[in-house]
Amino acid sequence: MSTTAEIPESQESQIKLLNRVVEELNKKYEGIFSAETIERYVFESYTALARTAKIRTHLPLLAEHFATDRLEALRHAGDEIKDSLPQVLFVCTRNVGRSQIASALLKHYAGGEVHVRSAGILPDAEVHPVVLDVLAERGIDIGKAYPKPLTDDVVRASDYVVNLGCDGAYPMYPGKHYLDWDLMDPGDESPERVRAVVDEIDVHIRELWAEMSK
């Protein structure tokens, strides 16, 4: 009926790793963020990813990456960094297809000249394998990309927030460009269909990048 769960050893070692990440980020952000904020960011990022992640082995590493990126976003939004890179955020529902494709393509065109992020309303477990394959065909490797939920900090940091058919809402702050891209449905997610979606997103990305480079 009711069973009491033991705490697995892997869980204990993950918590230990996260505490180490907190220590390191405390050094990195000394004088910028309080220890309280950093601790919250690391553990809330971990919990948010743990909810939907399929493979749990790399969770502390992903949580470190997610928390650091969010802290960087917060720092940027707080105006501490002045003449920094423009920031673009792509939002879709699961953060495993369209927003990952858009993010990969903009990084591809803009190189290191733009800070690109993506997020999902209800993130799925992993980036769609067909998406990885189709992007690889074009010489684009999205490497360690992982699905993550949309957070306030990354919206605040962004100069452009692009909605790629996301089924949900997010905060809208003045002084940003909010764009809606009306895209075709990835449908059956066959390679043909995904290639067509990538082509369609590619047109939008070139247009956006041209506008941003003016």
Next chain:
Amino acid sequence: MSTTAEIPESQESQIKLLNRVVEELNKKYEGIFSAETIERYVFESYTALARTAKIRTHLPLLAEHFATDRLEALRHAGDEIKDSLPQVLFVCTRNVGRSQIASALLKHYAGGEVHVRSAGILPDAEVHPVVLDVLAERGIDIGKAYPKPLTDDVVRASDYVVNLGCDGAYPMYPGKHYLDWDLMDPGDESPERVRAVVDEIDVHIRELWAEMSK
């Protein structure tokens, strides 16, 4: 093709309301939490709920409630409150059925003697109407209950964390009771089926409450 979204007036007024909530919570938690932590909690709680909420009118109010409850959880976990109420957290996948039923029943039996919370891995838009009806048949009104994502703070605060068939993972900290309840599937969510699920959860809740009251 690409359309630029205007910021709706309703959005501007929601942000204003949230800033007012931040001010109020700053007064409430002076000397306990930094202004930075409070601001982050309010806006991240808002963004987390906005992702999946169906009706957006009450979002600032729900965000105030969610952020306050999370800050209370954090305060409790931080040991600032000593001889306080035991805290129980129910977790299911969507936080619209089983975890809401369990939460309502424990509140019903325990009155004000337990702090009860519920959360979901991927929260849905609203508590299932059939659940509200079936609980109302038993004289239980869950009032302003709303689906919300699982966060680290509420896990930390809890003495008991009960998994009601949640499809996902959460952090496990030493010194807590982690329980797994193997429940029937709500299936077609007909009133009959939901009544059976409520009956089944009821048995578990009475058992838990008996254990907690020892």
